[in-house]
Amino acid sequence: MGITERKESDKEVMRKKILNSAMKLFLSEGYDKVSIRKIADAIEYSPATVYLYFKDKTAIFNALQKIAFDKFYDTLAECLKIKDAKKRLDEMGELYMKFAMENPEYYDLMFIMSAPIDREKETCFMDDRAFNLLSGTIEEVFKKKEIKNIDVEAATFLLWGFSHGFASLIIRKRLAMIPDEHLKGLFQKISRMLDKKFFQ
Amino acid sequence: MGITERKESDKEVMRKKILNSAMKLFLSEGYDKVSIRKIADAIEYSPATVYLYFKDKTAIFNALQKIAFDKFYDTLAECLKIKDAKKRLDEMGELYMKFAMENPEYYDLMFIMSAPIDREKETCFMDDRAFNLLSGTIEEVFKKKEIKNIDVEAATFLLWGFSHGFASLIIRKRLAMIPDEHLKGLFQKISRMLDKKFFQ
DNA sequence: TTCAATAAATAAACAGTGTTTAGTAACTAA
């Protein structure tokens, strides 16, 4: 059935067209200021057409969140080329912060934005892949250094929690009065502190 | 000039009436779903009247943020009745989390919500009072325990960063698949861990 | 080739939003 297949792929092309425009608009204007009409304008179709490909604005949000998580994981996974677990852990912290600072809209999409709570049962918190990458690395460090009195889960949430807290405060401009350079130094200083106390 | 004074105080009464209704609506429905029309309905005036007392919706937001910060500081300041600095620090962590979980809308208002960035120069990040309460207590612990190799600023941002990260992930439902009880235990476990490594 | 069926796209409307304007009604000071 070549025809139904082609139709399916046509539909996929249109979906991607919509997502592409939506993402571009989100990155330049922010989620709230992007309307269905603006997306429709960008792809040169009517607003109603968008609803033939996505149930509502939330569905577009969810599709974009998935794209963001993919990019996020790809960025973090860069650390896998580092063999030494402790050095890899350091690099992950740097990459996490770098990603958040360079892609604040993606970061917002993934971890901050309040998405309408339709989901409830879907597994959409921190991407499983990224989470496992972090906790796996921490476990490796603990094994190597024969650290046994610290819970891997607790250590994972400490590192992620702090990194996310710091990143989200910056993105939502709650540390706007502190110069960027100082914030960067602060993050690195705290990272080193944590490293010294927990991982050696 | 009794008349102009009375007029001023009338104006203040009206402002408070608006803020009261707005806050109630925010707490029950969330910032986005509250419209000027709904606030106007609640106080039984026309929408346009609201604009005689507040420049725009952002101005209402800012006034409410101030109220939230006051309540937040009052909650944290409870810890001041504890004389021992280390115990006081523990209590602050508990109070911080308790406040965030019991007043998610206030917390959102203060630290998460993206307020239109009119401010730029105002000092509206974490309330100075609360921040100083935390960093002051940390300094006291360090002095008492004669810990000199750790930066007070770094330790403050570590504790605040982690607490905020954890709280905001919960509030924005990014840890929705983890039961509340487990999350509470996790926070306490990590707090104890940090305490052991940094403050004794 | 013609024609009914299906799919794709849209114009227009609905119900809502933040905000502004122009005009009314009430109070105040002279």
Add this chain to the structure above:
DNA sequence: TTAGTTACTAAACACTGTTTATTTATTGAA
């Protein structure tokens, strides 16, 4: 009593997400 000021609002403007009814285009079979 009158002129000036203040408080208030009806109505409009320019948007928003979403739905409906309708039109246009494409398809597969007779």
